[in-house]
Each structure stands twice: as structure tokens, then as C-alpha cells.
Amino acid sequence: MRVAQVAAPVRTQVAERLRAAITGGRFAPGQRLVEKDLCALMEVSRASVREALRHLEAEGLVVNVPNRGLVVSRLTARDAASIYEVRGMLEALATKLFAARATEEQLAALEASVDRLGAAYASGNVEQIIEIKKEFYNILFAGSGNSVIPSILRTVNARITQLRRVSLSSPARWPASIGEIRAMLDAVKRRDPEAAFRAALDHVQRAAEAALPLLEP
Amino acid sequence: MRVAQVAAPVRTQVAERLRAAITGGRFAPGQRLVEKDLCALMEVSRASVREALRHLEAEGLVVNVPNRGLVVSRLTARDAASIYEVRGMLEALATKLFAARATEEQLAALEASVDRLGAAYASGNVEQIIEIKKEFYNILFAGSGNSVIPSILRTVNARITQLRRVSLSSPARWPASIGEIRAMLDAVKRRDPEAAFRAALDHVQRAAEAALPLLEP
DNA sequence: GCGAGACGGATTGTATGCCATACATATCGG
DNA sequence: CCGATATGTATGGCATACAATCCGTCTCGC
Numbered sequence A, B: 001m002r003v004a005q006v007a008a009p010v011r012t013q014v015a016e017r018l019r020a021a022i023t024g025g026r027f028a029p030g031q032r033l034v035e036k037d038l039c040a041l042m043e044v045s046r047a048s049v050r051e052a053l054r055h056l057e058a059e060g061l062v063v064n065v066p067n068r069g070l071v072v073s074r075l076t077a078r079d080a081a082s083i084y085e086v087r088g089m090l091e092a093l094a095t096k097l098f099a100a101r102a103t104e105e106q107l108a109a110l111e112a113s114v115d116r117l118g119a120a121y122a123s124g125n126v127e128q129i130i131e132i133k134k135e136f137y138n139i140l141f142a143g144s145g146n147s148v149i150p151s152i153l154r155t156v157n158a159r160i161t162q163l164r165r166v167s168l169s170s171p172a173r174w175p176a177s178i179g180e181i182r183a184m185l186d187a188v189k190r191r192d193p194e195a196a197f198r199a200a201l202d203h204v205q206r207a208a209e210a211a212l213p214l215l216e217p
Numbered sequence C: 001g002c003g004a005g006a007c008g009g010a011t012t013g014t015a016t017g018c019c020a021t022a023c024a025t026a027t028c029g030g
Numbered sequence D: 001c002c003g004a005t006a007t008g009t010a011t012g013g014c015a016t017a018c019a020a021t022c023c024g025t026c027t028c029g030c
Helices: A010-023 A037-043 A046-057 A076-099 A104-123 A126-144 A151-157 A161-169 A169-190 A195-214 B010-023 B035-042 B046-059 B077-101 B104-123 B126-144 B149-156 B161-169 B171-187 B191-214
Strands: A064-066 A069-072 B061-064 B071-072
Touching: A010 A037, A010 A046, A010 A151, A037 A046, A046 A064, A046 A069, A046 B046, A076 A104, A076 A126, A076 A151, A076 A169, A076 A195, A076 B149, A076 B191, A104 A126, A126 A151, A126 A161, A151 B077, A151 B149, A161 A195, A169 A195, A195 B046, B010 B035, B010 B046, B010 B149, B035 B046, B046 B061, B046 B071, B071 B171, B077 B126, B077 B149, B077 B171, B077 B191, B104 B171, B126 B149, B126 B161, B149 B161, B161 B191, B171 B191
Parallel strands: none
Antiparallel strands: A064 A069, B061 B071
């Protein structure tokens, strides 16, 4: 009987906290990340901070300026548009595969999640919406049977989190959004992969249309 | 006038050499990567090796076993299938965007690259085929205007390099392959994004059908 | 007054040594 | 033959040291 690993390695904890700080907006894009300061902030050694930063660097959340150090990567309008294009394709693929492969249990779980999401939109609790949307996608990816889509989207989405939060904070698009998600669910329930693909792609494209103009006013 | 940086950081050189060794098959899947051994092999410090390994870990090329260290990640049949699904979508997207957005110069460059690729296939030089295919995709991605597709595919493709090399070593599929690529080119030249999408997706799907059976005999 | 160059602080890049801990294996006693 | 213990190996983590580089500032000479 294997006992639970109590403590994750320090470097991964550091990486997670840094990732949360960046995606949560506490570190602004363009801000310098000075190793020594991070050591003081988290009370760990420089080696651990550096290894964590190499991880974030590989994820694209921070970029390295030679001999100057790391700065929180700045999202250009083109990057954001590219990310939405990729998201559209991969989420559409996942939805299509879900429609073709998911078990009835997974389908029921997805439907239940959509119901909760509708309730969350009605209540207006943004944190709850974000939480349930994450759950929704976890069910979707699990049922798609594709093991690499989640990791790609997690990485790619981390870079546009601020943008999503901003766009989500205006409730104007909420009714349309939940409607699009219900359309995805309908297609999946009909076991219609092509319709599911189109519905998911449509959802992301409309989200992009709402979010991208916020980038450069 | 900025002078060329003569030396990349040691850790990136280490990461590149390790990546090349893994994708080149010199490190077999499942093989342990002992930090001290790598230090001795490359004559660098353990800190540099560790930072390089964090990078490869984020890329998924190696996986960490807690308190045991890193092993070259093993590609399951499901992983390989997932990767081909993702490749299909993203290469199809890139081709579609290229058809819609590329300049005439980029289109001419792509056509020239396809011609060289045809010659390489005719000559039977596998290394040359790989080289020109890389060039072909670089032109494709540049003309697609999407900045994140290349980085995703580079990461994802690194994991199936051995598989590609094996499948490429049998010339049986070569005529079909170059034919599919010419179909992509034709659609792009006609500025027909949807046809380009379908042609690129078809190319990857057929490559997958040829490569995946080689995984588990 | 003003530009060029020297200087110094700050920061990264790299190396080294050390210790604690976890795991695997060998060894030894019964 | 079996189980407990000892030992070796490797990672996980830390502190320190030092070179290279960059950047801002200050001074000196004109």
C-alpha cells in the first residue's frame, strides 16, 4: 500500500505558484522576473527557482532576454489570434472525437456539467463559471480519448488567461456562450461528430471575436 | 548593429544535444538518464544538466519518476494515435491559412520546395527527404501567419521522430506521399482553403495509417 | 555645455561542494 | 530459503563563489 507523496518537489511548487501569479495577473506582461527576488518571495534557493523558470520558459509563459533574464511574455494581437485559431481546431477535434467515442456515462457527465454551467451563468459567479468550465473541458477531453490535446491546450490557454477573464467579466456574451455550449452538447448527444466539430469551432470563433478587440483599444 | 551572439547558454546546448540524442534514437525509450552520467558525457555541471532536463521534461520528451529520476518517455500506441490526430488538425489548419493568406512569393517558395522534395524522393536519400520536408513545413508555417502552430508541432513531433524515421525507411509509401503533397500544393495554388485543409488532413491521416501499425507488431 | 569613455552595481550563467532522503541491491543471520 | 539490515546509488535541495555582461551614472576633456 503506497502512502501518498506528501510533498511535491519544491521546483514544481514554485512553478505552479509562478504560473498562477502570471495567469492571475499578479505579474504583469513585460514585467521582469529577477531570480533573487523570487527566491526571497518564496524562501527557496536560486537553483529551485531557476529550474521552475526553465519549465515556464518551455511553456512560453516567460521569455528569456540573454543576460537580462526573464520577463513575463507579452501577448501580441497576432499571438492571441493564433492561439484562438489553434484552440478552435483542437477543441473542435476533441468534441468530434467525444461524439464518436464517449461512453454513455461520459455523455451523461457532460450533460450534467452543462446544466451546472447554465446555473453558474445564471448566478453570475465568475469564479464558479471558470471552475465549472474547467470541469466541462476535463470531461470532454477524457471522453475524446486523445491524450495530448489537454496538455497542449493547458499550455496554450495559460497565455490568454487574462484575456479570458476580461472578456468573461462582461456578461453581455453569456447568453450566447451558454447557447453555443448547448449546441455542442446537442450534437454530441446525437452522436453527430461533424456537427459537434462545427459547433465547438463556432463557439471558440465567437469567443475570439468577443475577446480579441479587447487587446488593442 | 548587433553582433551575433557567439555562444548559446550551455544549458540550451545540452538540451539540444539531449533532444537530438533522444529523437535520433541514441537514447532508447525507457532508458534512464542519470544526471551525473550526463555531466560526465558533456563535461558540464550538474546544474546545467538539470535545467536542460527541466526543459525536456516540459516538452514531454522525458518523464520524471519521483526520487528515481528521468527516463526517456515511452510512446504508447494511444499517444501516437493522439499525436497524429493533433498533427492532422494543425497541419490542415496551417495549410488552409496558407491558402488564404500567403503572398505570391511564399507560394512560389512552397512550390519550389515541393519540386525539390520530389527530386529527393526520386533520389531515395532519406536524410535529404527529412531535411527538405522540414524546409517545406517552415515555409508553410511562415505563410500561415500563425505563430503558435510551429512550436506546438515541433514539440509534438519530437515524440514520434523514431516512428517517422522507421515509416520513411520503407519506400513503399513514397509515391503516395509525394502525390498527397502535390495535392496540397494544388489546392493552395488555387487559393482554395477548404480543399487545402482536406488535402493536408488526408496526407497526415494516410501517414498515420502507414506508421501506426509499426508500433505494436 | 556636452559627448565619450570609465566605473561600479546588478544580474545572470556556471560550477562546486555538501547534506538529506529515497530506493535498490547485496549481505548476513536464522 | 527467508527476512532484516547494511550499503551504495541517485535525486532533491541548498549555499556559495565567481566570471561575463549589461546598464546607468559619473567624470573628464573639449
